[in-house]
Amino acid sequence: MATPEQAGVVVVGGGLAGGLLALELAAMGSPPWLVDAGPVGATALSYGLLPLTAIGPWLALQRRHGPLGLRLRLARFHGLPAGLGRLPLPVAQVEASTLLEVLPRLLDAAGVRRLCGRVLAPPRRLALGWRLEVTADPADRVTPGSPVCLEAEQVVLAAGAACRSLWPALPDGLRTSWAGVLELSQPPPWRMRWPAQVVLPWHFRRQELEQRAATLREPASIVDAGLVPTGTAWLAGQLTLVPPDPAGPAPDPASMEASLRQGLNDFGAVPADAAGAYRQVPVAFCTDGRPLVGPVEGAAGLWVFTGFSGAFSQVPPLLRPLATALASAAAQAGTPRRA
Template sequence: MEAEFMRGAGPIDDAAALDDSGALQGSAAGGPVVVIGAGLAGGLLALELAGLGLPVAVVDGPGPAATPLSYGGIPWWAGPPGPLDSWMAAAPSHWRRLEARHGPLGLCPCDLVLHWPAAADAAARQRQEGVLQQVEGLARRHLGADQLQHGPPLTGAAGAASPVAAAASGAGGTLRLGYARVDVGVLAVALPGALRAAGVRRLIQRVSTIEPTRSGWRLRLEAASGGVGDTLWARQVVLAAGAGCRSLWPSLPQRLRFSWAGALLVDRLPLALPSGDAIVMPLLGQRPGLEDRSAQLQVPELIVDVGWAPSGTGWLLGQSSLVGPGTDLGPPPDPRHTELCLRQAVSGLLPALAELPGRFVQVPVSFTNPGLPLVGAVAGAPGLWVFAGFGGPFALVPALAPLLAAAIAGDPAALATLPGAAPVAGGG
């Protein structure tokens, strides 16, 4: 069964680069390479590897992906001092470089509107002011004064103020900042074509196991309809499947963790919204705090951050996150309950939005706690790499993908620059 599937008997875009043993052809020093995952991380890394002349295939299972549920924001000015700041600040130039090589991928200018409600007490007001000062401090390093604008609260902008906001007599507010985004609807259509044009082979099948061999790696693919699974061989493998990484290599660092993310896909938003086509997010988002305390959780915890962003011809509304105890993904939450929680949270800001018809979708995603994303070689597994656990992926992935590609191709200087996949003190 190994060679038969690889010659095109299964769901594969192009099998021309696979020899009769099911192995990728090519003699480049760092290849051949199989990237598991064809979302934002896997797709951009595959483009960079192909640009270095390495033979590359991406393997991606069917089903919903995490990238289309992202708001696509590029927080390029928001990196804390250190390597994150330089990587994130370079993100717009990396996206422009990618589009110059591969055609439009959805990059477009936009504003970010941060909103906050009336503070319930002095402590809440102090916290809001502290976070606001922090955000403005980060932004002013890169943005001009005209790109930071304070405004009134969003509550009631669609003609339906909540009772809490009315009692607060207009307290709360918004901050509009210069930003950038990648339209994930455009990217989802453009990226597969860019991969084909770059000579990257794409297999639409799920990987069940990976095993080291004397000369590289053996990937066993899940069988369709109860048949016998197929096998793919490669010299190097990159785990870029987000929440699917640990199931393939359980000994990844414990700081790689997972959550269930959800959003409501709607066709339109009320035209009266003052935010226009900006990305809207809460100043005090709950997801970072939930991820920070993930190691202390005893039971699953669900939060909802109220915001929205354009996506293709529609919009993404709200962001739900469920994190469970431990480092395993855990079962998905009841989508009906999670959608209800999301709509209730949105109703607290703008009831008109909560009533919009739409389709709720949830997918598993990865994050790291503590520390930087996992980008580098996997300890004790020669030829195995990981590219996962991003916060702010649309800013970090395009900056780190060229470095990881160079490291895979054998550049020691690039390898030394990467955040790495080795355990960190206290993080496993």
């Protein structure tokens, strides 16, 4: 293997959390390295919805970086408590396809060193900092197809559901669920969309299921039936499956798809035989609903940023405090910053 590349901070994972954190660090004058295995995570398949009350930090990010995909939608809710009207309500959405399309350009312009590849194993401790072994993609611009060794003073694990495999000793409350959606090849029937652009359950059951994760003996799943436009596609979902073993294998896509189609059909959102591709991804969450943000206990210089319950609301306000904490920890360690 070639001589290790030297870095101040390496962020592992370039989805919503890692991508925006890398931009924030760059804005504070310390552009990190960003290692990302590609748009295979939860962000790429996300609805990207957030309450209107949470759009302030996104407006600030857009003022700084230009359009990131933020838009207003009208949502129709089903399963409303008695007494609540049926008028559609405004919600905000960050279109994941737009966000993931503009992020690489913004990161490059901000001086972030992007490495397209996969961190293969937990970081190894050095006298000062950490060593990471990365397999670079054949398409990587810097070291196409070659293994790369990175040495960093600080490493931030922002790799979503992969964080656990990158540091198995993370707290037990960090778990993984599997989310499944249908990407419809045609827009859903107009009667389902009218008079709104988004159809959602008033009450998502996903969070209740996630809170019970530690008590499960068998995989448990629910369908929170909804329809959400994103980019040029319509997503019909969402099936959530929580396995009892967070490190277990991926669930069988065929039976996941059958459960999702059945749930959508029962609700009347999408016929069971609707044309569309089934897609599923693992999603990190914390059983107490509070994300894991900050230094990893007993591993100086190793940080974690994952386990969100509403990532599009939670991530933006956490960026500045986390980037500031990283900078002050580096200053206290007294090590000269590497570029």
